[in-house]
Amino acid sequence: MREYQANGVRLGWLLNRQDRSVEVYRQDRPVEVLQNSKTLSGEAVLPGFTLPLGLVW
DSSP states (O other): OOOHHHOOOEEEEEETTTTTTTEETTTSSEEEEEESSEEETTTTSSSEEEEEGGOOO
16 A cells, blocks of 8 residues: 555555455555444545445455
8 A cells, every 4th residue: 555655546445354444545644444334435535435335344
Protein backbone atom coordinates (compact mmCIF):
# COMPACT_ATOMS: atom_id res chain seq x y z
CA MET A 1 0.00 0.00 0.00
CA ARG A 2 2.83 2.38 0.71
CA GLU A 3 4.05 1.96 -2.87
CA TYR A 4 0.56 2.74 -4.20
CA GLN A 5 0.41 5.84 -2.03
CA ALA A 6 3.85 6.92 -3.23
CA ASN A 7 2.40 6.79 -6.75
CA GLY A 8 -0.57 9.02 -5.92
CA VAL A 9 -3.30 6.73 -4.60
CA ARG A 10 -5.39 8.73 -2.13
CA LEU A 11 -7.52 5.94 -0.65
CA GLY A 12 -6.70 2.26 -0.31
CA TRP A 13 -8.39 -0.68 1.37
CA LEU A 14 -6.64 -3.86 2.41
CA LEU A 15 -9.23 -6.51 3.26
CA ASN A 16 -8.55 -9.54 5.44
CA ARG A 17 -11.41 -11.99 5.00
CA GLN A 18 -10.29 -14.34 7.78
CA ASP A 19 -10.28 -11.59 10.44
CA ARG A 20 -13.10 -9.60 8.80
CA SER A 21 -10.92 -6.54 9.08
CA VAL A 22 -10.08 -3.70 6.73
CA GLU A 23 -7.00 -1.51 6.81
CA VAL A 24 -7.87 1.91 5.40
CA TYR A 25 -4.97 3.87 3.92
CA ARG A 26 -5.29 7.61 3.32
CA GLN A 27 -2.61 10.10 2.37
CA ASP A 28 -0.86 11.80 5.29
CA ARG A 29 -2.87 9.90 7.91
CA PRO A 30 -2.19 6.83 10.02
CA VAL A 31 -3.69 3.52 8.94
CA GLU A 32 -7.19 2.94 10.32
CA VAL A 33 -8.23 -0.64 11.08
CA LEU A 34 -11.94 -1.46 10.90
CA GLN A 35 -13.33 -4.66 12.40
CA ASN A 36 -16.46 -6.38 11.09
CA SER A 37 -17.62 -3.37 9.08
CA LYS A 38 -20.75 -3.77 6.98
CA THR A 39 -19.78 -1.21 4.28
CA LEU A 40 -16.88 0.86 3.01
CA SER A 41 -17.27 4.39 1.74
CA GLY A 42 -15.43 5.98 -1.16
CA GLU A 43 -15.28 9.15 0.93
CA ALA A 44 -14.22 12.29 -0.98
CA VAL A 45 -12.16 10.20 -3.42
CA LEU A 46 -15.19 8.33 -4.83
CA PRO A 47 -18.24 10.32 -3.69
CA GLY A 48 -21.38 8.23 -3.49
CA PHE A 49 -19.54 4.90 -3.78
CA THR A 50 -20.31 2.30 -1.13
CA LEU A 51 -19.00 -1.28 -1.04
CA PRO A 52 -21.25 -3.69 0.89
CA LEU A 53 -18.86 -6.02 2.67
CA GLY A 54 -21.46 -8.75 3.11
CA LEU A 55 -20.53 -9.72 -0.44
CA VAL A 56 -16.90 -10.12 0.64
CA TRP A 57 -17.26 -11.78 4.02
